[in-house]
Amino acid sequence: MKENQFRKDFPIFAETGVTYLDSAATSxxxxxxxxxxxxxxxxxNANPLRGLYGISIEATDAYENARETVKEFIGADSAREIIFxxxxxxxxxxxxxxxxxxxxxxxxTVLTTIMEHHSNILPWRMAxxxxxxxxxxxxxxxxxxxxxxxLQKKIVKGVKIVAVGHVSNVLGCINPVKxxxxxxxxxxxxxVVDAAQSAPHMKVDVKELGADFLVFSGHKLMAPFxxxxxxxxxxxxEEMPPFLRGGEMIEYVTHDTEKWAELPHKFxxxxxxxxxxxxxxxxxxxxxxVGFDFIRETEDRLTxxxxxxxxxxxYFHILGSDDPKNHNGIVSFTIDGVHPHDISSILDGDKICxxxxxxxxxxxxxxxxxSSTARASLYLYNTEEDVRFFMDKVKNIRGIMGxxx
Amino acid sequence: xxxxxxxxxxxxxxxxxxxxxxxxxxNPTMILEGVNPTCGDDIFLELQIEDGVxxxxxxxxxxxxxxxxxxxxxxxxxxxxxxxxxxxxxxKFMRMIRGEASEEDIDDLDEAxxxxxxxxxxxxxxxxxxxxxxxxxxxxxDTTEGYAHxxxxxxxxxx
Numbered sequence: 022m023k024e025n026q027f028r029k030d031f032p033i034f035a036e037t038g039v040t041y042l043d044s045a046a047t048s049x050x051x052x053x054x055x056x057x058x059x060x061x062x063x064x065x066n067a068n069p070l071r072g073l074y075g076i077s078i079e080a081t082d083a084y085e086n087a088r089e090t091v092k093e094f095i096g097a098d099s100a101r102e103i104i105f106x107x108x109x110x111x112x113x114x115x116x117x118x119x120x121x122x123x124x125x126x127x128x129x130t131v132l133t134t135i136m137e138h139h140s141n142i143l144p145w146r147m148a149x150x151x152x153x154x155x156x157x158x159x160x161x162x163x164x165x166x167x168x169x170x171x172l173q174k175k176i177v178k179g180v181k182i183v184a185v186g187h188v189s190n191v192l193g194c195i196n197p198v199k200x201x202x203x204x205x206x207x208x209x210x211x212x213v214v215d216a217a218q219s220a221p222h223m224k225v226d227v228k229e230l231g232a233d234f235l236v237f238s239g240h241k242l243m244a245p246f247x248x249x250x251x252x253x254x255x256x257x258x259e260e261m262p263p264f265l266r267g268g269e270m271i272e273y274v275t276h277d278t279e280k281w282a283e284l285p286h287k288f289x290x291x292x293x294x295x296x297x298x299x300x301x302x303x304x305x306x307x308x309x310x311v312g313f314d315f316i317r318e319t320e321d322r323l324t325x326x327x328x329x330x331x332x333x334x335x336y337f338h339i340l341g342s343d344d345p346k347n348h349n350g351i352v353s354f355t356i357d358g359v360h361p362h363d364i365s366s367i368l369d370g371d372k373i374c375x376x377x378x379x380x381x382x383x384x385x386x387x388x389x390x391x392s393s394t395a396r397a398s399l400y401l402y403n404t405e406e407d408v409r410f411f412m413d414k415v416k417n418i419r420g421i422m423g424x425x426x
Numbered sequence: 427x428x429x430x431x432x433x434x435x436x437x438x439x440x441x442x443x444x445x446x447x448x449x450x451x452x453n454p455t456m457i458l459e460g461v462n463p464t465c466g467d468d469i470f471l472e473l474q475i476e477d478g479v480x481x482x483x484x485x486x487x488x489x490x491x492x493x494x495x496x497x498x499x500x501x502x503x504x505x506x507x508x509x510x511x512x513x514x515x516x517x518k519f520m521r522m523i524r525g526e527a528s529e530e531d532i533d534d535l536d537e538a539x540x541x542x543x544x545x546x547x548x549x550x551x552x553x554x555x556x557x558x559x560x561x562x563x564x565x566x567x568d569t570t571e572g573y574a575h576x577x578x579x580x581x582x583x584x585x
Contacts, residue, residue: 360488361490366550392488423443
C-alpha cells in the first residue's frame with residue numbers, strides 16, 4: 022500500500038484512531054494550523070485594526086497578510102476584493118442581502134441549480150420574496166451534468182443573478198461554471214460561485230471561472246471554524262450597501278450621517294476573527310505545499326477503490342457519475358433495506374466517520390427520488406487502508422441488520 | 427451497550443424487518459404525520475378509536491431501524507388500551523430515553539425497554555421518540571390530522 026506522507030501532519034488520527042471519511046462536512050487540521058492559532062494568541066493577541074501599539078499592529082498585519090494570501094489563492098485583482106466572513110453561508114447571505122436586495126426588481130429572476138446546498142438556495146428565496154423577483158432552478162441529468170438545451174432555456178434575459186455551486190456536495194461532480202458564467206454575462210446577469218466543495222480540492226481562479234462573486238469556508242480546507250471568504254468584483258462591492266453595521270466599518274459617524282469605510286472593511290463590522298484568518302493563511306500555505314496534483318491523484322485513486330469494491334455488492338448503490346474521476350472524492354451511496362442513519366451508526370461502532378442524511382440538499386435528493394443517503398468523502402490525508410477498512414465494514418452491515426447473505 | 431449491540435438485537439431487527447403494524451387502516455379515526463427533518467424520517471400514525479379505546483393502529487412511511495422498530499413496539503403496547511394508558515406509556519418511554527425511568531417503568535414498556543441505552547446516544551434520541559412524540563401530540567391535542575414537526579436545522583452546523 023502506498024504511504025501517505027502528509028497523514029502524520031494531522032494529530033487527530035494518532036489521538037483518536039478514527040477513519041475519517043467526512044471531509045466534505047469539515048476537514049481535519051494539520052499541526053501547523055493548530056499551532057498558528059496558539060501562536061497568534063500567545064504572541065500578538067490584540068484587537069486588530071484599532072490599536073496604536075505593537076501587538077495590535079502585528080495582529081492587524083497577520084489579518085491583512087491572510088487577505089493577501091487569499092487574494093493570490095483565488096486569483097483576485099486586489100486584496101480589497103476579499104471580505105472575511107464566518108463561512109460560505111454567511112458570504113452568500115451577504116451577497117443576497119446587500120447585492121440582490123438592492124438590484125432585483127419585480128419580475129427579475131435569480132437562477133440557481135437544484136443540486137445546491139441549502140445555503141445557496143434559501144438566501145435567494147429571501148431576496149426574491151423581498152423584491153418581487155423569483156427563483157428558478159437548473160435541473161441536471163442523473164449524473165449531475167447539464168444539457169446545453171437546459172442552460173439555453175433558462176439562462177435568458179431577465180435573469181439577474183446566476184448562483185451555482187462549483188462542486189456538488191452530494192454528487193461530487195464539477196459544474197461547468199465558466200460556460201454558465203459566459204452565458205450569464207451575455208444576458209447581463211452576475212454570477213455567484215459557491216466554491217465551498219471545490220476550493221479545498223482544486224485550483225479555483227475567479228478569472229478563469231468568470232465569477233463576479235465567489236465564496237468558500239475555511240474549515241473545509243483545514244483552517245479553523247469561523248473564518249470564511251467572500252470574493253466580489255470591486256465595482257460591484259463598491260456599489261453595495263453594508264451588510265452589517267457597527268464598529269470599524271465607517272469612516273466617520275456624526276449625529277445623523279455616516280460615511281462607510283473603504284473596501285473591504287465596509288463589510289467587516291465589529292471585531293474580526295483575526296485568529297481564524299491567521300489559521301486560514303497557514304492552511305492555504307500548507308495546501309499549496311501539498312499541491313492539487315497530489316490531492317487529485319489521492320482522491321481519484323481512493324474513490325476508484327470504493328467503486329471497485331462497490332461493484333461486487335449488488336445492494337450498494339452510488340449516486341451520480343459511473344466514473345470515479347467525476348466524484349472529486351465524494352461518494353454518496355445507499356444500501357438496500359438499510360436507512361443511512363443506521364449505516365452511519367453501525368460504522369461508528371468501528372470508528373468510521375461518514376455523513377448520513379440529506380446533506381442540506383433536500384431539493385436535489387427529492388429530484389433524484391431519495392429521502393436521504395450516506396456519504397463518504399475524502400481528502401488529502403486519507404489512505405488506501407481507510408477506504409479498504411470502510412468497505413470491509415460496509416459488507417457486514419446488512420448482516421447486522423438481520424438480513425441473510 | 428454499544429450501538430452495534432443494539433443493532434445486533436433480534437427484537438429490534440424483527441420489528442424493523444417484519445413490523446406487525448406497518449400499513450394503513452381502512453377507517454382511521456386519527457392520522458398524524460411525524461417528521462424528523464435531520465434524518466428525513468417521516469411516519470404517518472393512524473389510530474382507530476372507539477369509546478375512548480384504541481382498537482387498532484398502524485404506521486407507514488420511511489425511517490431508520492430505530493424509529494421504525496420503536497413505533498412498531500409502541501403500537502404493540504397501546505392497541506387495546508384507552509387514551510390515558512397510552513399517554514402513560516408515552517410518559518414512561520420519554521422518561522426512559524431521558525435516563526430518568528425506574529426499573530419498574532422500563533419493565534412495563536416490555537420490548538420497548540431494549541431502547542433504554544439510546545439515552546446515551548443523543549443523535550439517535552430523535553429517532554427513538556418519533557412515533558411516541560407523534561402519538562402524544564395526537565392524544566394531547568386531540569388532533570385528527572396534521573403534522574408533528576420538530577424544529578431542528580442541522581444545516582447550521584455544516585454541510
